[in-house]
Amino acid sequence: MKIYQQTQIVGAIDMKIAAARIAEGFIAYSQGRVQVPPVQNFSFEQANGDCCVKSAWIEGSETFTVKISTGFYDNPAKGLASNDGLMLVLCAQTGAPKALLQDEGWLTCIRTALAGQIAAKLLAPSVITGIGILGCGVQAQMQLEQLVPLTDCRKLTVWGRNPAALEAYRQFADSLGFSVTTTQDAREVAQNANLIVTTTPSREPLLQSGWIQPGTHITAVGADGGGKQELDTHLVARADVIAVDSVQQCSQYGEVSHAVKQGLIVGEQLLELGLLLEGKVQGRDNDRQITLADLTGVAVQDAQIAGYAMQACAEALPGL
Amino acid sequence: MKIYQQTQIVGAIDMKIAAARIAEGFIAYSQGRVQVPPVQNFSFEQANGDCCVKSAWIEGSETFTVKISTGFYDNPAKGLASNDGLMLVLCAQTGAPKALLQDEGWLTCIRTALAGQIAAKLLAPSVITGIGILGCGVQAQMQLEQLVPLTDCRKLTVWGRNPAALEAYRQFADSLGFSVTTTQDAREVAQNANLIVTTTPSREPLLQSGWIQPGTHITAVGADGGGKQELDTHLVARADVIAVDSVQQCSQYGEVSHAVKQGLIVGEQLLELGLLLEGKVQGRDNDRQITLADLTGVAVQDAQIAGYAMQACAEALPGL
Numbered sequence: 001m002k003i004y005q006q007t008q009i010v011g012a013i014d015m016k017i018a019a020a021r022i023a024e025g026f027i028a029y030s031q032g033r034v035q036v037p038p039v040q041n042f043s044f045e046q047a048n049g050d051c052c053v054k055s056a057w058i059e060g061s062e063t064f065t066v067k068i069s070t071g072f073y074d075n076p077a078k079g080l081a082s083n084d085g086l087m088l089v090l091c092a093q094t095g096a097p098k099a100l101l102q103d104e105g106w107l108t109c110i111r112t113a114l115a116g117q118i119a120a121k122l123l124a125p126s127v128i129t130g131i132g133i134l135g136c137g138v139q140a141q142m143q144l145e146q147l148v149p150l151t152d153c154r155k156l157t158v159w160g161r162n163p164a165a166l167e168a169y170r171q172f173a174d175s176l177g178f179s180v181t182t183t184q185d186a187r188e189v190a191q192n193a194n195l196i197v198t199t200t201p202s203r204e205p206l207l208q209s210g211w212i213q214p215g216t217h218i219t220a221v222g223a224d225g226g227g228k229q230e231l232d233t234h235l236v237a238r239a240d241v242i243a244v245d246s247v248q249q250c251s252q253y254g255e256v257s258h259a260v261k262q263g264l265i266v267g268e269q270l271l272e273l274g275l276l277l278e279g280k281v282q283g284r285d286n287d288r289q290i291t292l293a294d295l296t297g298v299a300v301q302d303a304q305i306a307g308y309a310m311q312a313c314a315e316a317l318p319g320l
Numbered sequence: 321m322k323i324y325q326q327t328q329i330v331g332a333i334d335m336k337i338a339a340a341r342i343a344e345g346f347i348a349y350s351q352g353r354v355q356v357p358p359v360q361n362f363s364f365e366q367a368n369g370d371c372c373v374k375s376a377w378i379e380g381s382e383t384f385t386v387k388i389s390t391g392f393y394d395n396p397a398k399g400l401a402s403n404d405g406l407m408l409v410l411c412a413q414t415g416a417p418k419a420l421l422q423d424e425g426w427l428t429c430i431r432t433a434l435a436g437q438i439a440a441k442l443l444a445p446s447v448i449t450g451i452g453i454l455g456c457g458v459q460a461q462m463q464l465e466q467l468v469p470l471t472d473c474r475k476l477t478v479w480g481r482n483p484a485a486l487e488a489y490r491q492f493a494d495s496l497g498f499s500v501t502t503t504q505d506a507r508e509v510a511q512n513a514n515l516i517v518t519t520t521p522s523r524e525p526l527l528q529s530g531w532i533q534p535g536t537h538i539t540a541v542g543a544d545g546g547g548k549q550e551l552d553t554h555l556v557a558r559a560d561v562i563a564v565d566s567v568q569q570c571s572q573y574g575e576v577s578h579a580v581k582q583g584l585i586v587g588e589q590l591l592e593l594g595l596l597l598e599g600k601v602q603g604r605d606n607d608r609q610i611t612l613a614d615l616t617g618v619a620v621q622d623a624q625i626a627g628y629a630m631q632a633c634a635e636a637l638p639g640l
Binding site (some may be wrong): 001003035036037039040041042043044046048049051053056059060064066068070071072078080083084085086088092093094095096097100102225235 | 390
C-alpha cells in the first residue's frame, strides 16, 4: 500500500482534472451507478467532536474509497487543527488496500470547493457583479479560490462574526486580487453580491429571503449534518431552481430538508447536479431567476478525488 | 500515526488479554454504552467480492476504530488470499489517527474466534465429550485453537466438502494434539460432538435439528450477512438457550433471523452475550439443554481488539 502525506497530495493535484473527476462522479451518482452505503456518524460530546465515514464505489471503476473525516472543535485551543482525516483507496478487483492518503481533511475541503465551482458554473447569472462569502474559515477560502477561474469579477463581500478572522480573510482575498468589503451584517452580502457561497456551521438562518436580489445564485455548503441551517426556508422556497448534490441526503439534513419539513417545497423540485451536468434537466433560464445549490457532500466525491489523488501522486512521486 | 504490519500484530498480542477485552466490549455493547453506526456493505459482483466497514466507539474510551474488511472469493485463483483488510484507530479526544493496523483480516478472524471461545465458556456442557467443527478454513482453525485452553477434550470431528482441505485440517488439528475424524456427512459431527462450531459461508442448513444430541452447545459464526444459513431453523427453535452477540444484527441476518422470520422464535428469547457475561441473564441450567450462540460479528469487537493491538504493538515495538 502506498502512503502519501498531505503536502505530497497538495503538490500532485491538478485542479482542472480534479474538477472534471468530481463532475463525472456527480453524473454517475445521478445515473444510479454508484454504491454509496449509509454514512457512519459518531458524536464525541465529551470532546466537542464528531466523525463521519463515507464510502463509495462507482460501479465498473478500478478502485473504491473509504473516507474518515473528523471535526474536534476544541482542538484549536490545544494548538491543533479542528479537522483531520484520511482516505483509503482499495482495489475493486481484489480488495487489496492500494493507497492511504493522509490528507488531514484537505481532500474533503477541496472536493467540497470543487462542487461549489461546478454549481456556480451551472447556475450563476451570466454577469457576476459581486461575490459574497459567508464565513471566514478554510472552506470559505477554498470556495473563493475555486471561483477565480470562473469569473473576472473581483468584488467581494465577506461576512463573519469574528473581526480578527474577517481581517485575516480580507488579506487572503486581497492576495487573490479581490477588492474586499468585510461585514458583520449578512444583509450587506446580499446587497453587494449576486453569487453567494455560505460556508458556516450555523444552526439558524443567516440569509433572509427578502434581502436577496433577483438573479442571485447561492451555493450553501455549511449544512452537512442534522440541525445545521444557513438559509431562511422562505429563501429556499423562493428559488426558481433548487439544485442538490444528492436528493436523498439533502432531504435528510441539507438546507432543503427544513423547507421540505415545513411543506414549503416538495422533493420533486430538487434537481441533482448530475442531471444538470448531463443536460437532462434545465437549470437557470434567465438572469432574473434565483438559483440555489444545496451541497451536503456525497461519498462519490471522495471516491473520485481519492482515486485521482492516488493516480496523481503515483505519477508525481514514482520513486515512492 | 503508527503503522503496524500483520506479523508485528500477531507477535504482540496475548490471547488471554485479547479475550478479556472482547468480553468487556460485549458487556459495554449490551449496556448501550457503544456507538455503533450502521455497517457499510459493498458488493463487487464482477469480481465475486464484497467489503464491509464496521466502526465503533465505547463511550468514554480513549480511541475509536474503523475497520475495513474485504472478501474476494476468486483471489485464490490469482494466488492471493480471499480476505484482506485493515483497522484504523483514532483518538476520541482530538480525532487524530493514531494507528493503522495492516492486519490483512487477521484481527477480524481472531476477534471472531475469541467470541467463539467466550460463547463456549458461557454455554458449553460441563463435560465436553467431543468437539465438532463444520468447515476447514482459517476460521475453522482459529476456533479450534481458541477452544484448546477451555477443555481437555481432544476428540474432534470435522466436516467439509473438499477432501484435500479436510486432510489439511486433519494435519493442523493433529498438531494441536487432537484425535481427528474427518467426514463429508455433517450428521456424523452431531453424533460425535456435544460442542460444535459452524464456520462455513453456507446458504442452506447443514445441521438438522433431529441429529443433535441433548446437552449440545453450538456456536454458529458463518452467517455474517444476508442469505447465509448453517442451521436448520427447527434446531434454532429447539434450543433451550439462544445467545447472540447482537440482538439487532442477529435479527437482521444471523441464524436466528431465519427462525424469527418463520415465526418459530421471538426476539425476546434472544440473550446477548454481554448480559450473560454480566450475569444479568441465566444461560445453561443443566447438561440436557441444547444451547446456541449466533455470532454475526459486532464492531465493538473490532474496536476492542484494535485498541488492544495498538497498545500491545507499542509495548512490543517501542522503537517504531
